[in-house]
Amino acid sequence: MFFASDNAGPVPQQVLDQMVSANSGYLPSYGADPQMEQVTRLVREKFEAPDAAVYLVSTGTAANALALSTLSQPWETVFCSPVSHIHEDECNAPEFYMGGGKLTLVGDSDKITPEALIKSIEGEENRGVHGPQRGPVSITQITEKGHSYSVEEVQAISKVAKTYGLALHMDGARFTNAIVARNASPAEMTWRAGVDALSFGGTKNGLMGVEGVIFFDPKHAWEFELRRKRGAHLFSKHRYLSAQMLAYLTDELWLDLARRANENFARLKAGLETIPDVQLRGNPDGNMTFFDMPRALHKRAEAAGAVYYWDDVEGPMDQMIMGRLVCDWSITYDMIDQFIACLRSD
C-alpha cells in the first residue's frame, strides 16, 4: 500500500528493454545518438510542433531551472504559485541558474488565476531600474496539490502573460497525467494555448530519470544547449537517456502509464469518498490529492502498512492529520482496495 510518491516505484519493462537494446556498439556522445533523433521526431509529431527544440535532462529541477533561466534575465522575477515546486522544493536552483533572479508568488493557491496573475504583475509595477523586472510566468500542470488546468485556463493565463510581453513556462512533471485527465492533445495544452517552454516529465510517470525540455520556438535552442552543458547536465552517454524517452513515446507508453496512474487514483478517490471521516482537499483530477483524516484512522492505516506523507494539523483540529496520497502507474487495484477496506473497517 504505497501512496507516498510517484518517484519511488519501478519502471515498466519497456523502458528496461529499450535500454538493453541501446546497449550495443559505439555511438556518438552528447545527444548526437540516433535514438535522440527518433525522440526529437516523435516529440515534434506528438506535439504537432515540427520546429520545436527538444532536449533531455535527468531531473525535473534541471528541466525547470534551465528552462526558466533561458527564458529570463537575472534582474527579472518569475511569477509562480506559492506552492510551486520551483519555489518550495528546489533549494534555490531557479535563483542559482537565473544568476540571482527572483520568484514572485502569485495568489494563495496552487492554481494561478488570471486575476491573481494580473495583480502580481501590476504589483511589480514599472519603477524603472529600481524593482525587479517582470519575467516569465510559470505554472505547474498538474499542480503540486493535484489539480490540473483546463486548456481554457492555460489560455487565459497565457493571454495575461502575452499582454505584458512575458513568456509562459509549464512545469509538466505530471504533464501526461494532465492531458489524460483533461482529454486534451499535447499541442492544445501547450503551444496552441500559448506555452513557450515545457518541462516534459518522464520520471514521475515511469522513467528512471529523464525529463524533456521543449521550446516551441527554436530560437532558444543554442542558449539552452550552452546552459545545459554549463549546468553539468549534458550526458556523454546520452543514449541511455534517449532510450528511456524513446520507450516512453513508443506505442503511446507515456499515455498508457498516465492513464493507469489516473485510473488508480480515480479508484482510490472513489473509495475515499465513501469514508465520511476523510476529506479530500480541492477536487483532484490527476493522480494525487491532499486530504484530512482523524488521527485514529491514520494510525490504523499506518499499522496496516499504508505508506504516505502526512503531518500534524495544528490548532483546534489537532486530532486530525493532513496527508498526501499519490498513485503511480505501478500500484495495483488490490493495494487500493485493501487501503480503502482498512479505512472502512469499523
Next chain:
Amino acid sequence: MFFASDNAGPVPQQVLDQMVSANSGYLPSYGADPQMEQVTRLVREKFEAPDAAVYLVSTGTAANALALSTLSQPWETVFCSPVSHIHEDECNAPEFYMGGGKLTLVGDSDKITPEALIKSIEGEENRGVHGPQRGPVSITQITEKGHSYSVEEVQAISKVAKTYGLALHMDGARFTNAIVARNASPAEMTWRAGVDALSFGGTKNGLMGVEGVIFFDPKHAWEFELRRKRGAHLFSKHRYLSAQMLAYLTDELWLDLARRANENFARLKAGLETIPDVQLRGNPDGNMTFFDMPRALHKRAEAAGAVYYWDDVEGPMDQMIMGRLVCDWSITYDMIDQFIACLRSD
C-alpha cells in the same frame, strides 16, 4: 515645498568642509587613510562596541546586499517584510550578491512581528535539502512606511531569530532618525537587542553617498572585505568617504541632522492632522509617512509647487490619491507651513 525624498537634497556645510580638509597630500588608499581610523574609533565609541568591524560603502543597496551575503549562504532565504527595500527596490541585488539566494516575505506589513516571523520560519520547514534553508532575518529601521521599531520590538524579533539560530540584520538607512525618535542609544537599538549587522545610513541623513556597514562580531570582517572588493565597492581614494562619515560623527552632526528631519516631520504631521481630508497611514514617528488625500486637494498642492510621490488609488476610492511625504534635515518650517496652509485654504 519638497517632500519627495531624503535623497534629493544638499549636504550640510560640515560635510563639505571635512572633504575640503581631507583634500591635501598623499594618503594610503583603499581604506587605510587616517580619517577611516577615526571613523572606526568613533563608531565603536558611539555604539559601545570596541570590537566592531566597521566599513564604508557608497550606496545603501551595497550595504544591504554585502551585509546579507556575508551573513548567509546561497541556498538560504532571508526573512524580510514584503515592502522592504531589499525586496522591492534593489533590482535583485541581494539575490545577486548572495549568489542566487531567496527572500521570504514575512507577514503583510512593513513592521515584522515575532508571530509572523515564527510563522514564516516554520513555513520554511525542515525538509532536508529540498527547500531553501533558513537564513538571516532583515528588518528596516525606520521602515519603508515610516514606522520605527522600539528597542523591545527589536529584542522580540531577535529572540525569535536566535531561537532558530538565525542572524539578524538591520537595514538602517534611516537608523539615526529611529534612535532619535525612540530616544534610544545606538547600542540598545542594535547589538544589545541582538542585531548582528547594521547598514548604518548616511546618505538619507545628509551625506553625499556614504553608508556604514557594522558587524558587531568581527569574525565577519575579512569575508566582508573580500566581498566588498569583488563587488567593486572598495574606493581607492577612500578618504573622501571617510571624510564624510567623520564629519557626520563629529559633534554629533548625525544626531543633529536626524533631529532636524524628525522635527520637520513632526511639524508637518501636526499640520496634516488639522486637515480633515488627509489621512496618514499608520502612526509614523520618524521623518516620513504615507497618506491618502482627495484628488482635488492634491491638485491644488501640486499647483502650488508641492513635490511628493503619489499614485492613483484604484477602486471605489478613485477620487483619492495615495502619496508619500518625506522630510530631510534641510527643509524649512516655512516650506512646511506653506504646504499646510495650501491644504487648508478653502
Next chain:
Amino acid sequence: MFFASDNAGPVPQQVLDQMVSANSGYLPSYGADPQMEQVTRLVREKFEAPDAAVYLVSTGTAANALALSTLSQPWETVFCSPVSHIHEDECNAPEFYMGGGKLTLVGDSDKITPEALIKSIEGEENRGVHGPQRGPVSITQITEKGHSYSVEEVQAISKVAKTYGLALHMDGARFTNAIVARNASPAEMTWRAGVDALSFGGTKNGLMGVEGVIFFDPKHAWEFELRRKRGAHLFSKHRYLSAQMLAYLTDELWLDLARRANENFARLKAGLETIPDVQLRGNPDGNMTFFDMPRALHKRAEAAGAVYYWDDVEGPMDQMIMGRLVCDWSITYDMIDQFIACLRSD
C-alpha cells in the same frame, strides 16, 4: 575499430543486471535507497576511509564543479593544468558553480609539477583583497593527455598544497585506470597522499552515467548535499544510480574493466611502436594517448574504418595529423590488431 572515446561504448552486462535487479518495489528516494547504503559501505572499505562522505551524480562535470565549489570560495582561484577538463571542456561550469571563481593555469603541461605549482601559487601573491585569493589545487588522474601521476607525484603536489593551506581535488574521471596502471591502492592514491576530494569516475569505465564524489573529511557532507540539490543533480529515483555503482564495486568489476581497457591500450601501444611513422606524445600509461601520423597513413586508416579524433597539424609539418586514441574496456584485440595491421600494410 573505435578508438574515439571511452564515453561512446556499451556498458557491461553486470551493470544492466543490477539495474534490472533494482527495478522492483517502492524504495526511498533521493539517495536513501538501500543500494546506496551498500555503495557507501563499499567505497569506504575499498578506500580504507571509514568516515568518508560518498555521493553520486550523473556527469563528470557535475562531480568536478560541485566538489570544487564545496572546497572553495567565490573570490578564490583554483590551480589546475592548462589542458584540464575543468578549464577546457566544461563551458565555465566550475566558475558557475563557484559563484564566479577563477581558474589559474599551472605550467604548460598536463601533469602539474610541484615547481610549477609553487610558481603559480606564489604568482597569486598576497595582495590583500585586490587579487584573487588562493584556492584549491585540482589535478586530473589520468590526465587528459593520457599520463598518470605516481603516488609519489601526488604526495609531492599535496605537500605544496598543504604548505599553503590549500585543499587538493583529484578529477578521477579515469581514476581506476590510474590505480591499475600504477598498481596502487585507492587509499594510497588519494587520502594517504593528501587528496581531500575525489571525482571518482564511473562513466568512462563502463557505467551509463554515474560518478562518485568522495570527501575524505566528512565535514563537507552537508554543504555538498545542498549544493548537489541546488545544482539540480539530486536524483529522485536514485536507486538507478546506486545500482550502477553497486555493480561497479561488486566483485571488483571496476578494477576488471580498467584492467581490460589498459590491456587493450597496452596492446595498441605496443603495435603502434612497431610503426615507424607513428609517434606517440609522451609516455602514456593508462588507456589513451595522443599521437602524430602522416596524413597518408591516416587516410588509409580512416578508409579502413578506424574512428578517432584528429586534427591537422599546422606549420612545416602540414603533411601530418595529430590524433587521439582511447581504448575502453569493450573493444577487442581483433579491432586493435586490425588497426595495427592496416597501418603496417605497405
Next chain:
Amino acid sequence: MFFASDNAGPVPQQVLDQMVSANSGYLPSYGADPQMEQVTRLVREKFEAPDAAVYLVSTGTAANALALSTLSQPWETVFCSPVSHIHEDECNAPEFYMGGGKLTLVGDSDKITPEALIKSIEGEENRGVHGPQRGPVSITQITEKGHSYSVEEVQAISKVAKTYGLALHMDGARFTNAIVARNASPAEMTWRAGVDALSFGGTKNGLMGVEGVIFFDPKHAWEFELRRKRGAHLFSKHRYLSAQMLAYLTDELWLDLARRANENFARLKAGLETIPDVQLRGNPDGNMTFFDMPRALHKRAEAAGAVYYWDDVEGPMDQMIMGRLVCDWSITYDMIDQFIACLRSD
C-alpha cells in the same frame, strides 16, 4: 616625493568648486540631475559620438565589470592581458558580474598583439558547447605597465576582434594620459578604431571616485542600467558624481590634468635616464613605469623620503629591487628633481 600611485593624491580645486556649486536645492535622484545631462552632452561632443550611452560609477572595477558583463554571456571568456587589472586586481569581480564567466590570458605581455590575440581566440576553438565560448576582447589603455597603444595598434586589435565577431572593451583608467601621450582624439582612439565600450577613467586623473562607462552603440543602455542598479552602483545623490565629471570635462580640465601628469613623468623619466644604475622596463609613454634599481640606491632613496611600490628581485640579481613609479597631476617638479638628485648623489 610620492610616486606610489595616482590614486592617493588630492583633487584639483575645480572639482571641489563644482561639488560645492552642486550642493544646492532639491534635484532628481539616480542620474536624472541636470549636471548629468551636461555630462552626457559633453562626453558625446568630445567623443564625436552623438548617440553614445554615458554612465557614471564610482570605481574602476565597477566600470570594467559592469561593461564586460553587458558585452558578454556567462558561458563566454574575455580575452585580456595576463597583467590586466581585470585579471589581477579585481578579486574576481569580472567573473562575479559575468555570472561565472572566464578570462583567457593573451600572450605574455601587457600590450596585446594581434598575433597573440588570434592565437588565443583560435585556442578557444570551436568545440560546440564543451569549451568556453569566445567573448569580448579587453585592452588597457594605458596598460598596467605604463605603455600606451597607438591608434593603429587599437585598430589592428579591433580588426581581429571584428573578424571573429567579438566586441572590444577598453579599460581606460588612464585613458586621458593615453590620448595626450599619443596626441590622438578621443574618437580616433575609441569608436573610430573599433572600441565598443570604454571605461573612461576619472579617479586616477584627479577625481574623488568617478569613472565613466561609454557604450558607443546605445543598444546596450537599458541592460547596463539594470546591471548598474543590481550591482548596487547607482547613486541616489548622483549629482555629486555628475559634478565631478562636469568639472573634469569643463575647460578641458581632464586633458590638462593628464598633460601635467605626463609632463611630470617625462621629467622623471629624463632624469632617470641619466642614472646609469636605473633601468626602466619597456618604453613608457604615459605617467608610470616599472624599473630595476640596485638595492643600495633604493635604500638611499627610501631614506630620503621617496615613496613607491617595490619588491625584491629573486635569483642571480638579488642585489636588485624592482619598483613602480607613478606621477599624478599634483606632484611637483621639485619632488621629481629632488628624487633624481638623491639617486645621482654619489
